[in-house]
Amino acid sequence: MHRPTAARLLCLALAATAPALAAAQEAYPSRPITIVVPYAAGGTSDGQVRMFQDALGKELGQPIVVDNRPGASGAIAAQLVARAKPDGYTLLYPNNGVLTTPLLNDKAGYDAFKDLRPVTLTSVVPMVLVVNKAVPADDAKSFFDWARKQPKGVMYASAGTASYGHLSTARLIQLSGIKAEHIPYKGEAASTLAARTGEVQMLVTTPSSAMLGQVQQGNLKLLGVGTKEPSSVVPGTPPLNRAVPGYEAQAWFGVMAPAGTPDAVVDRLNAAFRKIMADDGLKTRLLATGAVARTSSPAEFAQMMKTESDQLRDIVTQFNIKAE
CATH class of the missing domain: 3.40.190.10 (Periplasmic binding protein-like II)
Incomplete structure (x- = not known):
């Protein structure tokens, strides 16, 4: 009787673990995705998510769950997502407030640049x-x-x-x-x-x-x-x-994931949002509320946030603005 070689034992071990590895690396997404909205139901942010909720679910092949977590100027929702597992199943739907809250409150409990990862813009509302x-x-x-x-x-x-x-x-x-x-x-x-x-x-x-x-x-x-x-x-x-060179002011809305979310997951989400936000029907519904559909790459979103954060920090300092 031949004794099994080391190579044969390795092959047997790999074969035995293959199903587990496949399950661990299953295609994203494989279960419902939760989008955490930092404001109450019925508001602008909530309304936008519900406009694209079904379309996004169909594009990704999984239900989209809306979780409204208002409070602390958006910090409660941001903290929740920042601490969530970085697997793409818990997302944040922030606006400019995700930048201003930490500037005005050193106890906000999150860092928008270290704890969260930009996925895409979804819309802008001009001031x-x-x-x-x-x-x-x-x-x-x-x-x-x-x-x-x-x-x-x-x-x-x-x-x-x-x-x-x-x-x-x-x-x-x-x-x-x-x-x-x-x-x-x-x-x-x-x-x-x-x-x-x-x-x-x-x-x-x-x-x-x-x-x-x-x-x-x-x-x-x-x-x-x-x-x-x-x-x-x-x-x-x-x-x-x-009349005032260099001035630009738009309220924006977008999608962010916990820091550490894999590139493949972010890319999958970005592609899905780019597709659904290009729909003429959705564009028309958004425009009726004063919003313009606009997507971006994660890098473009990150750069926009950095530029705006620097401007906001300068303004808060110069005008000595304090949170109420």
Whole structure:
């Protein structure tokens, strides 16, 4: 009887473990994927995920579960995903807030660059500049020329201290050289009302239907949009960078995974999102809410986040902005 050789024993061992190895390396995804939304159901982020939830599930061949985890300015959701297993089954659907929260709160509990991995952008919502109808300016250049001549400066509203509207306006003030006083309100509706009634002269905000309605009625003047090129969200509105070079302000939404998620998984997700976000029907539904579908490579998303984070840090420091 022949004694088994070492090579034969190795072959037998590999054959025995092959099924286990195959199971461990099964094609992604093989079970439902959870997308954690940092805000409550019914909000903008939640609405966007539910717009593409079914399409993404069909593209990936697995159900998509939406898990709303509001609180702590998005930190609760970010912490949950940052601590999740990096296997592609727990994802985060953040906006700009994932960058601002750690800048304003050293106890946020996560680092957006070390604990999370960008997958793709999904959409952007341009910020717009509106002014009260009594302001003697009909375009951005004439407004800033007028504002620079005001001895006491102008007053501007936001939906709250450290909100993206507040930070976007501070950036505009920084680049334009005007003097302005911040008046925070509780929410977008209240800040829009303040601009309409003349409590403040200017407002940088997202182009909500209510705000655009006030423009149509002549109560507000729409002077510019915070995109590099004209935006389909507000057709005919010139980019603010024509009057204030270098200015850009857009609320963005995207997908992030835990740090350490394999390249193959990130690439699979990125390809799926690129495909579904190119659908004309989804683009139309997003546009109706003021958003423009836009995807990116993980590297492009990471670079955009780094550039914006540096700008936000500068603004927070210069204007001494503190979280409420």
